[in-house]
Amino acid sequence: xxxxxxxxxxxxxxxxxxxxxxxxxxxxxxxxxxxxxxxxxxxxxxxxxxxxxxxxxxxxxxxxxxxxxxxxxxxxxxxxxxxxxxxxxxxxxxxxxxxxxxxxxxxxxxxxxxxxxxxxxxxxxxxxxxxxxxxxxxxxxxxxxxxxxxxxxxxxxxxxxxxxxxxxxxxxxxxxxxxxxxxxxxxxxxxxxxxxxxxxxxxxxxxxxxxxxxxxxxxxxxxxxxxxxxxxxxxxxxxxxxxxxxxxxxxxxxxxxxxxx
Amino acid sequence: xxxxxxxxxxxxxxxxxxxxxxxxxxxxxxxxxxxxxxxxxxxxxxxxxxxxxxxxxxxxxxxxxxxxxxxxxxxxxxxxxxxxxxxxxxxxxxxxxxxxxxxxxxxxxxxxxxxxxxxxxxxxxxxxxxxxxxxxxxxxxxxxxxxxxxxxxxxxxxxxxxxxxxxxxxxxxxxxxxxxxxxxxxxxxxxxxxxxxxxxxxxxxxxxxxxxxxxxxxxxxxxxxxxxxxxxxxxxxxxxxxxxxxxxxxxxxxxxxxxxx
Numbered sequence: 001x002x003x004x005x006x007x008x009x010x011x012x013x014x015x016x017x018x019x020x021x022x023x024x025x026x027x028x029x030x031x032x033x034x035x036x037x038x039x040x041x042x043x044x045x046x047x048x049x050x051x052x053x054x055x056x057x058x059x060x061x062x063x064x065x066x067x068x069x070x071x072x073x074x075x076x077x078x079x080x081x082x083x084x085x086x087x088x089x090x091x092x093x094x095x096x097x098x099x100x101x102x103x104x105x106x107x108x109x110x111x112x113x114x115x116x117x118x119x120x121x122x123x124x125x126x127x128x129x130x131x132x133x134x135x136x137x138x139x140x141x142x143x144x145x146x147x148x149x150x151x152x153x154x155x156x157x158x159x160x161x162x163x164x165x166x167x168x169x170x171x172x173x174x175x176x177x178x179x180x181x182x183x184x185x186x187x188x189x190x191x192x193x194x195x196x197x198x199x200x201x202x203x204x205x206x207x208x209x210x211x212x213x214x215x216x217x218x219x220x221x222x223x224x225x226x227x228x229x230x231x232x233x234x235x236x237x238x239x240x241x242x243x244x245x246x247x248x249x250x251x252x253x254x255x256x257x258x259x260x261x
Numbered sequence: 262x263x264x265x266x267x268x269x270x271x272x273x274x275x276x277x278x279x280x281x282x283x284x285x286x287x288x289x290x291x292x293x294x295x296x297x298x299x300x301x302x303x304x305x306x307x308x309x310x311x312x313x314x315x316x317x318x319x320x321x322x323x324x325x326x327x328x329x330x331x332x333x334x335x336x337x338x339x340x341x342x343x344x345x346x347x348x349x350x351x352x353x354x355x356x357x358x359x360x361x362x363x364x365x366x367x368x369x370x371x372x373x374x375x376x377x378x379x380x381x382x383x384x385x386x387x388x389x390x391x392x393x394x395x396x397x398x399x400x401x402x403x404x405x406x407x408x409x410x411x412x413x414x415x416x417x418x419x420x421x422x423x424x425x426x427x428x429x430x431x432x433x434x435x436x437x438x439x440x441x442x443x444x445x446x447x448x449x450x451x452x453x454x455x456x457x458x459x460x461x462x463x464x465x466x467x468x469x470x471x472x473x474x475x476x477x478x479x480x481x482x483x484x485x486x487x488x489x490x491x492x493x494x495x496x497x498x499x500x501x502x503x504x505x506x507x508x509x510x511x512x513x514x515x516x517x518x519x520x521x522x
Contacts (some may be wrong), residue, residue, distance in 0.1 A: 029460060099417060099445060099452075100460035102387070103362055126363070126387065156360060184360060186447040191360075199290060199361035 007118045007133040009110045012065060014120070014129075019061055020054040020090055020106045021124025027053075028125055029100050047094045051075055054090035054106060062086055074211050083113025089211040093160075093188030102126050103190040109214035115236050119215035121193050130193050130219050137196050137222030144223040146245030147198035152179045152252055155201040158191035159183075164207045169240065172260040173204060176253065192216040192243055196223035201245050202253065206230075208238035216243070226250040230257040268379045268394040270371045273326060275381070275390075280322055281315040281351055281367045282385025288314075289386055290361050308355045312336055315351035315367060323347055335472050344374025350472040354421075354449030363387050364451040370475035376497050380476035382454050391454050391480050398457050398483030405484040407506030408459035413440045413513055416462040419452035420444075425468045430501065433521040434465060437514065453477040453504055457484035462506050463514065467491075469499035477504070487511040491518040 027050035055075040062071055070082035074089045086108070091097055093104025102125040110118040118133040130139050137144040149155050157180040159165075165173045177183045180202070187194070187203065189212070194200040196219050213227070213235050220227045220243050230240040232254045242257065244250035288311035316336040323332055331343035335350045347369070352358055354365025363386040371379040379394040391400050398405040410416050418441040420426075426434045438444045441463070448455070448464065450473070455461040457480050474488070474496050481488045481504050491501040493515045503518065505511035 029458060031459075095443065095445060098443075098460070099419070099448075100455040100458055101364055101448075101451065103364060158360070182356065182359075184356060184447060186445060187360075187362075190362065194361040197290060197361055198292075199359070 007110075009118055010131070010133060012061070013108055013110060013118055013131075016058045016061055016086075016088075016108050017106060017120050017122040017124075017129060019057040020108075021122060023053040023057040024050045024091065024106070024124055026050075028097065028102075047091060047097045050097070051090045051094070055088055058086075058088055058090070058108070072211065074209065085111045085113070087111055087116065087211050087214040089189075089209075089215070092212060093190065096186070096188060096190075103186075103188065105189040105193070107189055107211060107215035109211075109217075111214060111236070115234065116214040116217045119218035121189055121215060121219055123190070123193075128193075130196060132196070132217075132219030132222035135222055137219045139193075139197065144196045144219075145198055146195060146220075146223045146225040147201070149201040149244075149246040149249050152176070152202075152249065153181060155180045155249060156182045156184070156199075157202045157204060158187040158195075158200055159185060159203065159205050160188050160191075161185055164205055166207070168261045169206050172257055173206075176204060176256055189216060192220055195225060195243055195245050196220055198223075198245065201249060203243040204241070204253065204257070206240045208241050210236060210238045213238050213241055228254070230254070230260060232258060268371075270379055271392070271394060273322075274369055274371060274379055274392075277319045277322055277347075277349075277369050278367060278381050278383040278385075278390060280318040281369075282383060284314040284318040285311045285352065285367070285385055287311075289358065289363075306359065308352060308358045311358070312351045312355070316349055319347075319349055319351070319369070333472065335470065346372045346374070348372055348377065348472050348475040350450075350470075350476070353473060354451065357447070357449060357451075364447075364449065366450040366454070368450055368472060368476035370472075370478075372475060372497070376495065377475040377478045380479035382450050382476060382480055384451070384454075389454075391457060393457070393478075393480030393483035396483055398480045400458065405457045405480075406459055407456060407481075407484045407486040408462070410462040410505075410507045410510050413437070413463075413510065414442060416441045416510060417443045417445070417460075418463045418465060419448040419456075419461055420446055420464065420466050421449050421452075422446055425466055427468070429522045430467050433518055434467075437465060437517055450477060453481055456486060456504055456506050457481055459484075459506065462510060464504040465502070465514065465518070467501045469502050471497060471499045474499050474502055481506075489515070491515070491521060493519060
């Protein structure tokens with residue numbers, strides 16, 4: 001069965017992901033590239049060059065096809081317009097990228113002004129593209145569904161790094177991590193993707209930017225999961241985030257974390 | 262240029278990797294599989310089933326083609342013979358496997374009785390196969406080379422998990438990790454592969470089994486790197502391991518760690 005997602009910007013979002021992937025692929029596992037900016041040679045690492053090239057490629061398409069839409073990208077910041085806004089993170093998981101691991105992704109969200117209604121997580125090396133919209137989530141022609149997980153003691157928990165938790169958030173996270181079946185670091189956006197596939201139960205993070213999370217919201221929600229802040233509110237602004245595949249698990253985690261200063 | 266590695270068992274090692282990959286692929290990202298062993302239904306997770314199926318497939322080929330060789334596998338233990346010994350870990354990185362991340366590998370070493378002279382790290386989902394023998398290492402038709410890294414302060418360090426370090430090894434590792442440019446967890450064998458590709462500088466681990474490390478030795482050495490124990494000795498028995506892409510970095514790490522009780 002093929003995706004039946006009548007979102008008006010689905011085709012455009014796919015073209016953005018295609019362009020970003022084409023821009024990024026030449027840099028993956030490549031050596032350092034020198035760049036001469038006229039003030040003597042400067043050195044840019046491949047991830048910086050790939051980040052910039054991918055965002056520029058997506059912006060060129062949006063300028064052409066939807067010049068009235070706003071753009072909010074990690075590399076170039078905000079371009080006015082809207083209320084429709086494209087929220088872009090060309091490479092989420094730059095440390096994995098640098099180390100040659102293919103577990104990073106290009107994040108593309110369409111926000112209609114009230115929240116993200118369409119999200120893509122694209123892994124252009126593995127040719128894996130997760131799409132969420134209209135209450136559904138897909139990986140190619142596979143409809144995605146999170147798995148049941150009634151309690152923390154059965155949960156597989158991901159966070160990108162313990163270094164993202166500041167102040168009281170670190171002991172709160174560590175207390176949570178003591179209660180789960182398995183805790184893993186290093187997932188970036190890919191961990192949210194595996195949550196949508198039903199292979200991970202919980203992602204708990206902090207210090208996220210809006211472009212780190214907006215594309216993942218329609219994917220996780222479309223697969224049956226829940227994404228909020230630690231206090232149970234809308235996650236669109238980033239910050240401290242809980243993503244859970246099962247509502248019961250989500251409620252248990254909010255109860256544990258919501259009082260964290 | 263194609264690999265010119267006249268190791269007598271290279272073809273056989275490739276056939277073992279082919280068979281293991283075919284056995285494992287159906288289980289990756291699959292749901293739990295019930296198994297009835299006559300004493301009522303027991304549940305096996307996909308990684309256990311995949312581990313067993315892959316080792317059985319490799320053992321069947323070895324029994325047929327080299328019945329005099331010994332086998333030492335993670336799942337079924339030792340089968341007598343030798344001095345030639347095949348040292349097998351069907352899935353190194355079971356936690357990554359369980360979570361749907363493709364950053365695990367099948368490890369196959371041929372040991373002639375004096376040490377591993379041929380190693381394969383195969384990632385059957387990504388169709389990436391690293392081969393080391395005769396002082397060379399290859400990924401497909403790409404000859405591998407580690408990158409220069411003169412000192413710890415420039416190094417990218419991997420370890421599978423902080424939980425592998427017991428007693429004095431944990432503070433020793435933490436002190437080391439404070440001195441590097443970037444520290445990452447969660448690599449398993451894949452981190453050694455990225456070291457051979459010149460994208461990671463250092464892997465420091467503990468509590469490894471022989472089948473966790475023997476296949477990786479010819480790959481890292483063939484790419485120009487060094488693998489020893491924390492005291493600078495041969496790594497074939499596992500335990501506490503240092504793998505470095507640059508000899509200067511390796512010497513610096515041995516100086517820091519060799520006194521650890």
